[in-house]
Amino acid sequence: xxxxxxxxxxxxxxxxxxxxxxxxxxxxxxxxxxxxxxxxxxxxxxxxxxxxxxxxxxxxxxxxxxxxxxxxxxxxxxxxxxxxxxxxxxxxxxxxxxxxxxxxxxxxxxxxxxxxxxxxxxxxxxxxxxxxxxxxxxxxxxx
Amino acid sequence: xxxxxxxxxxxxxxxxxxxxxxxxxxxxxxxxxxxxxxxxxxxxxxxxxxxxxxxxxxxxxxxxxxxxxxxxxxxxxxxxxxxxxx
Numbered sequence: 001x002x003x004x005x006x007x008x009x010x011x012x013x014x015x016x017x018x019x020x021x022x023x024x025x026x027x028x029x030x031x032x033x034x035x036x037x038x039x040x041x042x043x044x045x046x047x048x049x050x051x052x053x054x055x056x057x058x059x060x061x062x063x064x065x066x067x068x069x070x071x072x073x074x075x076x077x078x079x080x081x082x083x084x085x086x087x088x089x090x091x092x093x094x095x096x097x098x099x100x101x102x103x104x105x106x107x108x109x110x111x112x113x114x115x116x117x118x119x120x121x122x123x124x125x126x127x128x129x130x131x132x133x134x135x136x137x138x139x140x141x142x143x
Numbered sequence: 144x145x146x147x148x149x150x151x152x153x154x155x156x157x158x159x160x161x162x163x164x165x166x167x168x169x170x171x172x173x174x175x176x177x178x179x180x181x182x183x184x185x186x187x188x189x190x191x192x193x194x195x196x197x198x199x200x201x202x203x204x205x206x207x208x209x210x211x212x213x214x215x216x217x218x219x220x221x222x223x224x225x226x227x228x229x
Contacts, residue, residue, distance in 0.1 A: 047212070063219045063220040065219050067218075070213065070215075074209035075206065075209035078209045081202045082202045085195075085202055087194070
């Protein structure tokens with residue numbers, strides 16, 4: 001069994017895609033070169049954003065740290081809605097504070113519909129952080 | 144539905160584990176009379192700033208309702224913290 005086929009079946013078994021989507025992906029896989037053009041998995045059934053952080057011990061004898069956070073997507077959506085109700089002055093202050101921290105992000109441009117697109121693109125994202133002797137792995141996915 | 148219960152567990156090596164069941168519904172009952180008094184004042188302030196208080200209250204309610212299912216877990220070798228909101 002190919003790696004791609006196994007991954008599709010795992011996604012189906014985990015409930016991350018439905019049977020119809022799995023069928024489409026498998027048929028796209030069978031068609032060979034069109035596999036890259038296969039439809040992205042449905043994001044609509046996901047309810048939570050899971051964030052897993054694993055930090056390796058800095059030195060021998062140090063402790064490994066594991067963090068497991070599950071945030072309801074509805075909570076994120078509600079937060080974005082709340083943002084739209086903030087007064088303009090508060091949004092400007094927020095933008096300024098973000099800029100000071102080196103984050104070039106304009107909260108005025110962020111809308112509720114952007115959140116789904118953002119999460120879909122962040123889905124199953126793994127970040128390896130290697131800073132001096134500290135190593136950490138951050139994994140984000142929707143479930 | 145708004146969160147009704149939260150479970151907090153703190154475990155430390157060589158110490159007794161702390162397990163707390165926090166009945167949030169009791170907190171909401173206590174907060175209700177305070178909210179009844181403060182909400183009209185908040186609504187007036189919001190109207191003064193030309194903000195729709197109903198939209199804001201609805202957004203807060205949605206935020207509160209969506210908090211159910213939040214889960215936080217942190218593990219180290221000698222200690223761990225677990226929080227789940229029901």
